[in-house]
Amino acid sequence: MNAMSLYLTAYLIVSGSTPKLALLPDPHTTELTEVERELNKAHDELGAQVLRALGFRNTRIADGDTAxxxxxxxxxxxxxxxxxxxxxxxxxxxxxxxxxxxxxxxxxxxxxxxxxxxxxxxxxxxxxxxxxxxxxxxxxxxxxxxx
Missing domain, CATH: 3.30.720 (Signal recognition particle alu RNA binding heterodimer, srp9/1)
Structure with a gap:
């Protein structure tokens, strides 16, 4: 998990006389998370291409490395x-x-x-x-x- 996926905005929803606290995702965070997922996918694909071109059998980028x-x-x-x-x-x-x-x-x-x-x-x-x-x-x- 990263900071962006952990970010949530709390909204206080009052229903009748009993207040209820509901955690709903911030719509902007949801959009960024989708963009982030696409960027991660593109990075992983580039990493796999790079590793294949370098002759590696494993095409998964190791933790701490980049493409x-x-x-x-x-x-x-x-x-x-x-x-x-x-x-x-x-x-x-x-x-x-x-x-x-x-x-x-x-x-x-x-x-x-x-x-x-x-x-x-x-x-x-x-x-x-x-x-x-x-x-x-x-x-x-x-x-x-x-x-």
């Missing part, structure tokens, strides 16, 4: 997409705070243009213990840094 921004589990998973569809690889330093401790991590982003659909970014954080310095994805990063 144009997808989080990957590891550099190996991201590399598999890179090897299949190519794209532009970039890195950036990201900062995370957890229980008062701040860490700096390297985020790897693969940007893929899917003609007629969308420009999609797939990202993961580099996890050193997994290794993978010899992955084609990492070679692309090295070439970018050397240029």
């Amino acid at each position: 144009t921004r997808i989080g990957m589990w590891s550099q190996f998973e991201l590399n598999a997409v890179y090897e299949q569809v190519g794209g532009v690889v970039t890195t950036r330093t990201v900062e995370h705070s957890n229980t008062g401790e701040t860490t700096l991590n390297t985020e790897i982003t693969l940007t893929v243009v899917l003609p007629g659909m969308a420009t999609v970014q797939l990202a993961t954080e580099w996890y050193e213990p997994y290794g993978g310095h010899d992955l084609p994805l990492m070679h692309a990063i090295a070439e970018l840094a050397a240029a």
Whole structure:
């Protein structure tokens, strides 16, 4: 549920001498909910098209992802997409705070243009213990840094 679907306007309906409180949906909220449903449907359809174009079997966008921004589990998973569809690889330093401790991590982003659909970014954080310095994805990063 989201804030819009939770929004209701209370109307006091007085019938005789006993007041009754009835919760009726606000007509404007109902209209927005229908529009929101259509937008969600369009987003889900775009997400399914994007995932199919990237070679994924599952065509449901995961929680936290969008049709144009997808989080990957590891550099190996991201590399598999890179090897299949190519794209532009970039890195950036990201900062995370957890229980008062701040860490700096390297985020790897693969940007893929899917003609007629969308420009999609797939990202993961580099996890050193997994290794993978010899992955084609990492070679692309090295070439970018050397240029």
